[in-house]
Amino acid sequence: MNEAVRNPAKPTPGPTKGPIIEIENLSISFFTRKGEIPAVMDFSCTGRPGEAMGIVGESGCGKSTVSLGIMRDLSNIGKIVGGKIKFQGKDMGELSDEELRSIRGNKIAMIYQEPMASLNPAMKVGQQLMEVPLIHDKVSKEEAYKRALDMVRSVKLPDPERMMRSYPHQLSGGQQQRIVIAMALLSKPALLLLDEPTTALDVTVEAGIVDLVKGLGEKFGTSMIFVSHNLGLILETCDRITVMYSGEAVETGKIKDVFDRMRHPYTQGLFRSIPLPGADKNSRPLISIPGQLPLPHER
Template sequence: MEKLLEIKNLETSFYTHAGEVKAVRGVSFHLDKGEALGIVGESGSGKSITMMSLMRLLSDNGKIKKGELIFDGRDLAKLSEEEMQNIRGNEIGMIFQDPMTSLNPVLTIGDQLTEPLIKHRKMTKQQAFERAVKMMTLVGIPSPESRMKQYPHEFSGGMRQRVMIAMSLVCEPKLIIADEPTTALDVTIQAQILELMKDLKEKINASIILITHDLGVVADVCNRINVMYGGMIVETGSTKDIFYNPKHPYTWGLLKSIPNPNEEERERLIPIDGQPPDLIKPPVGCPFAPRCEYAMKICMTENLPVFEVGENHKAACWLNHQDAPKVEPPVGRRNL
């Protein structure tokens, strides 16, 4: 497969009054053209900051310290702000977590949908209007012509999220980044949005990065999954690898915290005890070691290696060393 995106050894920090917060620590991964990649992990694990670094949308106290952001043959880390403005919304579309705060409350939906078409595609207002109506129809918004004249507060939560999806797709980008696109929605709307994203992926053949803390959300949409913790990728593999053959205790913990449809009887969901690491003073060894019931002395003292545990399946855990004690994963098979 031809690579669309390749992130190499990305390090991103935020400089605060308390010190340097090392939010992303040596993250590397790739995305093929037409592929859907899931990035999962708890809040604060570095998922969104990795993508904000890619989009160059960090706050004033944030800085990309190191790394390459190769998108379609160009290193985005080296581009000027003007060059990035031509990429955002045009070649890379982003669906933000909360559509109510992402949409401008004083502009109509039509104005916000047509703006990128006029700017990036040099369309006339009429051409942009027709294209925006077509995208509204594609994402399932009824009466799109009249809806174009309305304001964000006149839409329901699910409809606002559909508008955000339409906005991210309107210029037919090569990459769509969806940051927790279903978090604020009820389960029925969640299912509709995920089904919509799958359909759109097939129709426009775009690549998708889906950011979420919920492994259940990525199971039906993504080809591969990156599991992040403490600003690092601790496991990466195909969706089947992660669900059927997980190799990192943190992944086990995430799987134990979601219902297993294979169980005939109800099973108790088990949360992960403890707190995420302090990224002002990140631990020397494995960031998950203080919360891991299988942690060994080496986990606390040695730099964390990445082990090849299968074809295109990697895990950063000492339990995968040939001399480590054998541990049976405490999770059963999950239906995909």
């Protein structure tokens, strides 16, 4: 008797247990009339299944460029000039356009700072949400409505039925961002990129979204990359952290490890510049980071 017959219930190997995303020595430049702007240089980090990786660093250090690089959405002047990005073990640089299209927006979804950039102002929220399962999973209208409504509940919006009947402009900024997150999750992505998802929102609304994002990894098993200039938010939401400074990853690893052995003066400054729980402002005053980030062409 052969192996398969003797062992009929033997499970087939599941999806790879390795990292979901590996970025190795990535360099990205923008080619402008004034010449090459090296926005990201020799950047490496790894994201693991079900974990959230935070990318933190000040304005202009290259955080968005890394996330757009992962989406291969660098406009016509941006180019990956070195290194590679592996998604679920596969080098994305070797995929065909068609394979890339099927990954983008399906297996990898991106959420931007400004929710209206991802919503159609002329279409009711429910209809926009229903389109995802209608197109993605080719389900019936009834099923699409049910899934959309369930997801509106999952992102903790009040009065889900009314939300579904509303136009985006009838919702607050925080509610719009929850709809965008719901829309991204309906396509069941393996990796969700969030680029400053709460920067356009006020702090109380921000806290709600952060709580929501925290629960999503557990509920849906989605891996996340959370881009922010706000270290406090990253510490609260993420398992791992990568600190960027002027286009480079100066620190990467589990939050605790990075905290224990931070090497780069920028990271040390960054951790000194935020309040830690229980700390006293007299014994541990907050210190701002002096100086300005060197511009890419004058590092």
